[in-house]
Amino acid sequence: MATDSNRSLRGKVAIVGVGETPYYKHGMSPHSEFKLALMAIVAACRDAGLDPHDIDGIASYSNDRNDPSRLSAALGMKELRFANMQWGGGGGGGAAAVGNAAAAIAGGLSDVVVVFRALAQGQFARFGVGAATPTTAGDAAFQSPYGLMSPAQKFAMKTMRFMHDHGVGQEALRAIAMASYAHAQKNPRAVMYGRPLDEAAYDASRWIVEPFHLFDCCQENDGAAALIIVSADRAKDFAHKPSYLLGAQGGSDYRAGAPAHNVPNYGSSTFASVVPHLYRMAGIKPSEVDVLQNYENFTGGVLMSLVEHGFCAPDECNEFSTLENFMAPTGRLPMNTSGGNLAECYMHGLELQIEAVRQLRGDSTAQVPKVDISMVIAGPMVTPVSSMILGSEATL
Amino acid sequence: MSTSYLPAGLPIPVPEVDGLSTQYWEGLKKNEVWVQRCKDCRTWQWGPEWMCHACNSFDTGWEKIEAHGRIYSWERPWHPVHPALKGHGPYLIVLVEFPQYGNIRMIGNLLGDPHQTVEIGGKVSPVFEHHEDATPPFTLLQWTIET
Ligand SMILES: [Zn+2]
Numbered sequence: 001m002a003t004d005s006n007r008s009l010r011g012k013v014a015i016v017g018v019g020e021t022p023y024y025k026h027g028m029s030p031h032s033e034f035k036l037a038l039m040a041i042v043a044a045c046r047d048a049g050l051d052p053h054d055i056d057g058i059a060s061y062s063n064d065r066n067d068p069s070r071l072s073a074a075l076g077m078k079e080l081r082f083a084n085m086q087w088g089g090g091g092g093g094g095a096a097a098v099g100n101a102a103a104a105i106a107g108g109l110s111d112v113v114v115v116f117r118a119l120a121q122g123q124f125a126r127f128g129v130g131a132a133t134p135t136t137a138g139d140a141a142f143q144s145p146y147g148l149m150s151p152a153q154k155f156a157m158k159t160m161r162f163m164h165d166h167g168v169g170q171e172a173l174r175a176i177a178m179a180s181y182a183h184a185q186k187n188p189r190a191v192m193y194g195r196p197l198d199e200a201a202y203d204a205s206r207w208i209v210e211p212f213h214l215f216d217c218c219q220e221n222d223g224a225a226a227l228i229i230v231s232a233d234r235a236k237d238f239a240h241k242p243s244y245l246l247g248a249q250g251g252s253d254y255r256a257g258a259p260a261h262n263v264p265n266y267g268s269s270t271f272a273s274v275v276p277h278l279y280r281m282a283g284i285k286p287s288e289v290d291v292l293q294n295y296e297n298f299t300g301g302v303l304m305s306l307v308e309h310g311f312c313a314p315d316e317c318n319e320f321s322t323l324e325n326f327m328a329p330t331g332r333l334p335m336n337t338s339g340g341n342l343a344e345c346y347m348h349g350l351e352l353q354i355e356a357v358r359q360l361r362g363d364s365t366a367q368v369p370k371v372d373i374s375m376v377i378a379g380p381m382v383t384p385v386s387s388m389i390l391g392s393e394a395t396l
Numbered sequence: 397m398s399t400s401y402l403p404a405g406l407p408i409p410v411p412e413v414d415g416l417s418t419q420y421w422e423g424l425k426k427n428e429v430w431v432q433r434c435k436d437c438r439t440w441q442w443g444p445e446w447m448c449h450a451c452n453s454f455d456t457g458w459e460k461i462e463a464h465g466r467i468y469s470w471e472r473p474w475h476p477v478h479p480a481l482k483g484h485g486p487y488l489i490v491l492v493e494f495p496q497y498g499n500i501r502m503i504g505n506l507l508g509d510p511h512q513t514v515e516i517g518g519k520v521s522p523v524f525e526h527h528e529d530a531t532p533p534f535t536l537l538q539w540t541i542e543t
Binding site: 138146153156158211266 | 402406407408409410411412413417421442443444445449468469470471472473474475477478481486487489491499500501502503504505516532534536
């Protein structure tokens, strides 16, 4: 099986530095988006004990606006060997960007890659508002004249079908929102720190689009986050315990991009075809995951991601999706332990990857005891999506 | 327009510059629903594309359908996502499936009481909502519960 093991990223690279800016409510950043990107990258370098001049690769996703050549010049990087953008919107590319960086390092294209994401929505248009154009063509023409414009609306209809098919109650969505808010109360960095959520407040919150209440929908924020990735044989030269990449996979199901909501597998987070590749590369089973960061654009996507990643059967959602099961340190599957997109910050999921690293290092504000396998699911329901699994040295 | 389900001011649908969906939008103005069907392998396809996804033929023809379908999924938006929807709402959006045409699906509003209970699987009939005074004029395909 030499060929197969050669064609794997398992254990080949590690995340050795993580950095982030303060997280702001959307439009509240005192810094420009480009400066935020630089701040996060420099913070990640400082965390690793790395000179920013020694970065030689830059990877991002979601059509990040901050050009790698300008970043490279601003940072004074000695050379730029890898400049990579994972296609696709939302946070779906977050784990794939790490996979791309890992592939570049494993293949000898680059030695030190920074994966980053920066967002200043005050400076640019917001996500949750339809474009104010007089006419519309293409796929949008089949949707926006009917008042179907926002990501919440696009994904509520998938969630509604999934809930119908599997008898899922609103309480299963509520538990996901409450877990993020409960963990955020322990995390001073979280935008929703000091703003707890209880069942009554969730139930009383306004509908954005049924079946999503206000608290089922992610925040929109300003800030930036960055990760430093190097080859595994250098990983111990840096300041912290390395987080080794065991597996990463991006992609999407058969005809996921079919126009006008014609994807055959509709009530889905788009992960059905992605997940078998992920677990095969990582060589683990879902039951071995110690802690999970599961991207919440909307709670319905989190639930379908849990199912498609094998954590529960579709007809078990009501029993599995409970606050108790998701809470660190003792829950059956501690999830979104920093507060996630809902309550820490919506940094397109890169803050979830930083939290996955913190859990492996043992310095989360909601630490799970003895973490060896730490998993991240990136933006569900878009196409392409991606996931990744990190492990401690003991898992290699 | 007083006869439209949603307030005026939402984006007006037009065919792409390359004309891919022209047959559909022009058909609606004549109270007709046209969708793609491959001339080689007879596979139904929606939305339109330049190629048949089943056999990769470029000979993607069009056929007129009797657009009676069933509700595959639905949602009730409350939060206005466009200036034209401020103070309006809630409203209903349905995804309609056509089992008799290869399970292709179309989106539209479900006419009637926006607070009504919506049943997945419920049968719906087409309603052609003409916007003749718009610039440019257009027609939307809407849906009503079949009685
Ligand atoms: Zn064909």
